[in-house]
Amino acid sequence: MGEYANQGRTLPCKWCDRPVDPGRRFFPRRYCNRRHKWKHRFTELFGEVLGGGA
Numbered sequence: 001m002g003e004y005a006n007q008g009r010t011l012p013c014k015w016c017d018r019p020v021d022p023g024r025r026f027f028p029r030r031y032c033n034r035r036h037k038w039k040h041r042f043t044e045l046f047g048e049v050l051g052g053g054a
Helices: 002-006 034-051
Strands: none
Touching: none
């Protein structure tokens, strides 16, 4: 059942919306590469700092 359940499940990258194969079951990948992961984290951080946060 595990292999059958994981077939065809791709999620879009949070940065560029390119389809990403999750690869893992419990903690699937959300970015297509590390650079996009860090870009998203920095933009979220600076958005919170510059936007006021509260």
